[in-house]
Every structure is written in C-alpha cells, then in structure tokens.
Amino acid sequence: MRKLALLVSILALLAFLCASVQAQSEDSTLTTVTDMIQKAQQRMNSVKDYTCKFFKQEFWHGKMQPQEIALMKFQKPHSVYMTWVGEEKKGQEVLFRKGWNNNEIKAHEGGWLKKIVVNLDPKGSMAMNGNRHPITEAGFEHTIGLIAKDMKLIKDHPDWGAKVIDKGAQTIHGAASHCFEAELPKKQHPEFYAYKVHICVNNAVGLPNKVQIWNFESGQVRLVEDYSYTDIKVNPGLTEKDFDPENPAYEF
Numbered sequence: 001m002r003k004l005a006l007l008v009s010i011l012a013l014l015a016f017l018c019a020s021v022q023a024q025s026e027d028s029t030l031t032t033v034t035d036m037i038q039k040a041q042q043r044m045n046s047v048k049d050y051t052c053k054f055f056k057q058e059f060w061h062g063k064m065q066p067q068e069i070a071l072m073k074f075q076k077p078h079s080v081y082m083t084w085v086g087e088e089k090k091g092q093e094v095l096f097r098k099g100w101n102n103n104e105i106k107a108h109e110g111g112w113l114k115k116i117v118v119n120l121d122p123k124g125s126m127a128m129n130g131n132r133h134p135i136t137e138a139g140f141e142h143t144i145g146l147i148a149k150d151m152k153l154i155k156d157h158p159d160w161g162a163k164v165i166d167k168g169a170q171t172i173h174g175a176a177s178h179c180f181e182a183e184l185p186k187k188q189h190p191e192f193y194a195y196k197v198h199i200c201v202n203n204a205v206g207l208p209n210k211v212q213i214w215n216f217e218s219g220q221v222r223l224v225e226d227y228s229y230t231d232i233k234v235n236p237g238l239t240e241k242d243f244d245p246e247n248p249a250y251e252f
Contacts, residue, residue, distance in 0.1 A: 029166045033180045040144050043206040049075040049238040052229045058132045059224035074139050079243045096135045146193050172210045173230035176203045195221045205232050
C-alpha cells in the first residue's frame with residue numbers, strides 16, 4: 001500500500017510539474033506575441049507613409065474569390081491609392097483621401113471601362129462589392145489594431161481558453177518573418193474578431209506581411225481573409241501628387 005501511495009504521489013507531482021511547465025510555456029508565448037504586436041504599434045507611430053504590393057483573397061457571397069494583386073500607397077491620416085496589377089481587376093484604380101471629394105472614393109474599373117470614372121460611398125453597395133472591408137479600414141494600422149485587441153482579450157481573460165502558438169521564423173515573399181497563430185473561443189466570446197488567426201511580421205520593417213483570418217461562414221469555420229504584403233517601403237516621402245487624380249501616371 002505504501003508503494004502504491006508513493007507511486008500515486010509521484011504521478012501527481014509529475015502531472016503538476018508538466019502542467020506548470022505548459023502554463024509557463026503558454027505565458028512565454030503570449031508575452032512574445034504581445035511584444036511583437038506592441039512593437040508593430042510603436043513602429044506605426046513613426047510611419048508617415050508607405051508603399052507596398054498587396055495580395056488579397058477573401059471569402060465573399062459563399063465562395064473564396066480569386067486572388068487580387070494591387071500596388072498600394074498610403075499616407076496618414078488616411079489617404080489611399082491602389083492600382084490593380086494582377087490578372088484579376090487589372091487596370092482598376094481607386095483613390096481615397098479622408099475629407100476630400102465629399103469623403104467618397106474616386107474609382108474606375110480596368111479594361112474598356114477604365115474611362116468611366118465614378119465617385120462612390122466607401123461603405124455603399126458598389127464600393128463594397130466583392131470586399132469584406134471598406135477602404136476606410138485599409139492599411140496596416142487598422143489590421144494591427146484588430147490583432148492587438150484580440151491579444152488584450154487573451155491576456156485579460158486567461159480562463160477563456162484561447163490558445164496562442166509561436167510558429168517561429170518563416171519566409172514570406174522572400175522576407176524573413178516571425179509568425180504566430182491564435183485559436184480563439186469566438187463562439188463563446190464574440191468579442192474576438194476571429195475564430196483563428198495566422199499572423200506574420202516582417203523582421204526588417206516590423207509590420208505584418210501576412211494575415212489570415214478564419215471565421216464562421218456558410219455553415220462552418222473557414223479561411224475568409226488571406227492578405228499578404230511585399231516590397232514594403234516605409235516613409236518613402238509621398239507627396240500630394242501621389243494622391244492627386246490629375247497625376248499623369250494615373251488614368252482617372
């Protein structure tokens with residue numbers, strides 16, 4: 001009986017030690033990821049403008065849409081110019097400046113329709129056609145804010161059972177990056193943005209260069225937002241001309 005009692009005690013101790021090590025590991029991972037996002041937020045504080053190539057694929061109206069590729073210019077507080085360079089929507093251009101053009105998007109499609117320039121409500125049906133987010137949410141700052149909000153919920157509510165996994169070093173579009181995943185109890189806590197996220201941060205510029213979001217759509221949890229960024233250039237010194245429809249390089 002003494003041997004059995006000793007064995008039970010040893011097993012209990014081992015279980016406690018394993019649980020303690022696992023808890024410490026999870027805490028360490030959450031700290032690492034939280035630090036990454038805080039540094040990205042701090043990095044954005046020093047960013048006045050940037051350019052990048054933007055890869056976008058979204059689940060919309062019951063199916064995953066084709067990947068879009070666009071060149072993007074962004075300037076604070078919120079000026080956005082994008083031109084599509086991939087096969088999908090090739091030649092399309094959009095221009096938005098907060099407080100300009102009655103806060104509407106100036107846009108035209110590609111191909112033979114490019115001569116028809118229209119002004120659109122950013123959250124209207126035409127502007128939102130095929131898009132899960134309006135142009136008023138475009139850019140790194142909004143994305144980082146959403147991630148930071150979920151990380152804070154995880155930190156503030158450890159009993160909710162969210163799981164954060166450090167995926168370590170990965171290469172995204174040729175750039176050395178650090179990635180992590182989070183599995184979130186959104187069903188029980190709809191405060192979370194997603195059920196699952198996969199995020200990578202470009203080591204050189206300190207900003208996200210891959211963002212994947214899983215949410216409940218069409219009866220199941222599925223990948224609904226898949227974004228990545230390459231050729232990120234921070235503070236290149238964009239001017240008013242970069243957000244002027246009269247720019248001769250544009251086709252408005």
